[in-house]
Amino acid sequence: MTARKTTTARKRPAKKCTDCKGTGEITETVRVGSARKHRDTEDRQSALCLACIGTGHAPTN
Template identity: 40%
Template sequence: MAAPKTTPPPEPKPAPCPVCHGSGEVSRTVQVGRKRRTVGYQTGLCLNCLGSGDAPE
């Protein structure tokens, strides 16, 4: 009789980045004019995790 096959435990998932919360993108407000009116948001790459969404070690 063959020995029972055992599967290795799955690797734990990395923690999400605390800055972008795992999305890989961060948004900043866009302001225009002399009075600095807010007109919207612009998204960009998270510089903490470089867009991977995983917490840096």
């Protein structure tokens, strides 16, 4: 009897996150002022992408 052929499941390449474009980080505008009068400055700071939690891969929900 011949051996039965089985196929192996291929791993799909992970899709890039659309929010951070695969980097895992986004830039946020720095805001200053009291709670009512927030002013946006020209300064930017990097932040962790909340959509992919910094992995750079698209969520699989």
